[in-house]
Amino acid sequence: MNTASVDNAALLTTIDRVATAFSRLRGIKEGLVTGSAASGIQFDEWDWEVGVGLYGFLRRAVATNDQKALQELVAWYSAQIERGIPPRQINSTAPMLPLAILVQHVDRPDFRALVEDWAEWLVKELPKTEDGGFQHVVKERLNDGELWDDTLFMACLFLAQAGVLCGRNDWIDEAVYQFVIHTRYLSDPVSGLWYHGWTFNGRHNFANAFWARGNAWITVAIPELFDLVPTLGEKDRRFLSNVLVSQVRSLKAYQRPDGMFTTLLDDPSSPVETSATAGIAYGILRAVDAGILAESDKAYAERALAAVLAQIDEEGVVHGVSDGTPMGHDLDFYRRIPNLPTPYGQALTMLLLTEVVIENGHRQ
Numbered sequence: 001m002n003t004a005s006v007d008n009a010a011l012l013t014t015i016d017r018v019a020t021a022f023s024r025l026r027g028i029k030e031g032l033v034t035g036s037a038a039s040g041i042q043f044d045e046w047d048w049e050v051g052v053g054l055y056g057f058l059r060r061a062v063a064t065n066d067q068k069a070l071q072e073l074v075a076w077y078s079a080q081i082e083r084g085i086p087p088r089q090i091n092s093t094a095p096m097l098p099l100a101i102l103v104q105h106v107d108r109p110d111f112r113a114l115v116e117d118w119a120e121w122l123v124k125e126l127p128k129t130e131d132g133g134f135q136h137v138v139k140e141r142l143n144d145g146e147l148w149d150d151t152l153f154m155a156c157l158f159l160a161q162a163g164v165l166c167g168r169n170d171w172i173d174e175a176v177y178q179f180v181i182h183t184r185y186l187s188d189p190v191s192g193l194w195y196h197g198w199t200f201n202g203r204h205n206f207a208n209a210f211w212a213r214g215n216a217w218i219t220v221a222i223p224e225l226f227d228l229v230p231t232l233g234e235k236d237r238r239f240l241s242n243v244l245v246s247q248v249r250s251l252k253a254y255q256r257p258d259g260m261f262t263t264l265l266d267d268p269s270s271p272v273e274t275s276a277t278a279g280i281a282y283g284i285l286r287a288v289d290a291g292i293l294a295e296s297d298k299a300y301a302e303r304a305l306a307a308v309l310a311q312i313d314e315e316g317v318v319h320g321v322s323d324g325t326p327m328g329h330d331l332d333f334y335r336r337i338p339n340l341p342t343p344y345g346q347a348l349t350m351l352l353l354t355e356v357v358i359e360n361g362h363r364q
Contacts, residue, residue, distance in 0.1 A: 003285075003302055003356045011360075012064070014309070015353045017316030019060055022053050022346035023072070028324070029340060032315065041076040046086055047139065048154050049324060049343045051094025056347025058098040060354045062105065073098070074106055081114065088121055089137040090148075090155050097158040100165055112165070119162035122155060123174050130200045133181045140326075145200035148327065149186050152179060153217040153224075161228045172229055176236050179225065183243050192246030193265060194218050197327045207328045210265040214325075216279030216348070218247060223286035241292045244283075248293060251280055252300050259307030263322060263334050270335045274311045274320035277304045278348040285355050305356060308349055321345030 024032040026042045028049060033042045041057070043050040054073065061069035077099060086092055096118050103112045127135040129145050134155055136148035156178045163171030185198040186205070195205040196214045222244045226232060254265045261277045264270040281304035287293040288301075311319045321344075322337040 003298065003305065003359055006305075006356055006360065008357050008360050011353055011357050014312060014316075015060055015064075015350055015357070017314075018312060018318060018346050018350050018353070019057060019069070019316070021316035021318075021341070022057055022343055022350070025053075025341060025343055025346070028342065031341065032317070040072045043343055046080050046092055046095055048091035048094040048150070051091075051097065051154065053343025053347040054095055054098040056344075056350035056354075058101060060350045062101075063354050063358055070102070070105055073102055074108065077102070077111065081110070086139065088118065088126075089139060090126075090134065090151055091138045093118065093122065093155040093158055094153075097161060100158055100161040103165065115162050116166055119159055119166070119168070119171050122159055123171060126155075131181050131184075132177070133185070134178055136197070138326075143327070146327070147182055147185050147198045149182065149194045149196060149211075149214040149217055152182055152221040157221060157224055157228060160225055164229055172232075175225070175229075176232070179222070179236075179240060183240075187243060187247070191250045191266075192243075192248075193250050194247065196325075207330050207333065209328055209331055209334055211325065211328075211334055212261045212263050212265050212273050212276035213279065213322065215247065215251065215265060216276045216283065219244065219251070219280045219283030220286070220348075220351075221283075223283060223290045223292060226290050226292075227286070244287055244292055248284060248287070248297065251284075252297070255300055255303065259303035259305070260320075261304075263337065264331060267331070267335075271322070271337075271339075272320060273322050274308060274318055275322070275342070275345040275348050278308045278318075278345075278352045281305055281308065282348065282352040282355055285352070285359065289359075301352075305352065308352060312349065316346075317341045318345045318349045 023041050026033050099111055100115045129135050133147045134151050136143045136146050136151050156175045159171050160175035186194045193210040194215050196209045196211040197206050222240050260272040262270045263273045281301040284297055284301040288298055320339055321342050322339055325337050328334050
C-alpha cells in the first residue's frame with residue numbers, strides 16, 4: 001500500500017473512529033463505555049497507558065484543528081488535577097508530554113506551572129542509576145538500578161518539551177543525556193536493536209529480549225525529539241541519527257511479509273503485535289521526513305500501514321495490542337502477554353494514520 005494512494009477522506013474517517021474508541025475506553029480490561037455515558041475522555045487513571053493515548057489524541061486534534069477534542073483534553077486534565085494526581089514516577093510522567101504541548105494551544109497558567117514543577121522534579125528528585133540514568137520507577141516498584149527503553153518516551157520527551165517551553169536549556173541537555181546513557185546500556189551494538197532493560201544490580205539485560213513495543217518507543221522517540229527540539233545540536237543529531245539508522249536496518253529485516261512485527265522481533269513464532277507495528281511505521285515515516293532515513297524506507301512503513309488498518313474494527317478498536325509489559329526475566333514471559341484494547345494501541349495507530357494524512361496533504 002503506497003501512502004500516496006490512500007484516500008485521505010476515508011483515512012480521516014478511520015482516524016475519527018479510532019479517536020472515538022480511545023475516548024470510550026474506561027480503563028484497562030474494562031472495554032468501551034456504551035451509550036450516552038460516553039462523553040469526553042473516559043479513561044480514569046493518570047498513568048502511562050493514558051499518557052500515550054492522550055499524546056496520540058492531541059496530535060490528531062492539532063493536525064485536524066479539532067477544537068472540541070482540545071477542550072476534551074482540557075476537561076480531562078482539569079478533572080484529574082482537581083481530584084489529585086498520583087505520586088510522581090516515570091510512568092505517571094507520560095501524561096505530562098501532551099500537557100506540555102497542550103499549554104501552547106490553551107490559556108492555562110496552572111497547567112504550565114505543573115509542567116515546570118514536574119520537570120524540575122525529574123531532574124532534581126527522581127532516583128538516578130549509576131551514570132545518572134533515570135531509574136525506571138513505577139507505581140508498583142522502585143526498580144532499583146534499572147534502565148528501561150520505555151523511559152525515553154514516557155519521561156525524556158516531556159523533559160525536552162518542557163525545556164523548550166520554559167527556555168531551560170539545562171532540561172533539554174538532561175533529556176539528551178538520557179538518550180545517550182540509555183543507548184549505551186540498551187542498544188545492542190551487533191544488531192542495533194534495543195533490549196527492554198538493563199540492571200546495574202548484576203549488570204545484565206534481563207532476558208536479552210528485543211521486545212517489539214520497546215523498540216517502537218525508540219523508533220518514535222528519536223525523530224520526535226528532533227521535532228520537539230529544533231535547536232538540537234549537530235553532534236547529538238548525528239549520534240542519535242546513527243542509532244536510529246542502525247536499529248531500523250534490523251527492523252526492516254525482521255518485518256513479516258504481511259507488514260506486522262512480532263512481540264519478540266527476532267522470534268517469528270512469537271505473537272504479532274499491532275501497537276509495535278504502528279509505532280515502528282510512524283517512527284520510520286517521521287525519520288524519513290526528518291532526513292534521518294532514506295525515502296526508500298517508506299516502503300516498510302507502507303506495508304505496516306496496511307497491516308494496522310486491517311486490525312481496526314467498525315467501532316474503531318485496534319486489535320492485536322498486547323497488555324502492559326513489565327520487565328521479563330525469560331523470553332516466554334513476552335510470548336504469554338495477552339492482547340486487549342488499550343489507550344496506547346489506539347494512540348500509536350492515530351499517530352501513524354495522522355502522519356499519512358499530513359504527508360498526503362503536503363503532496364496535494
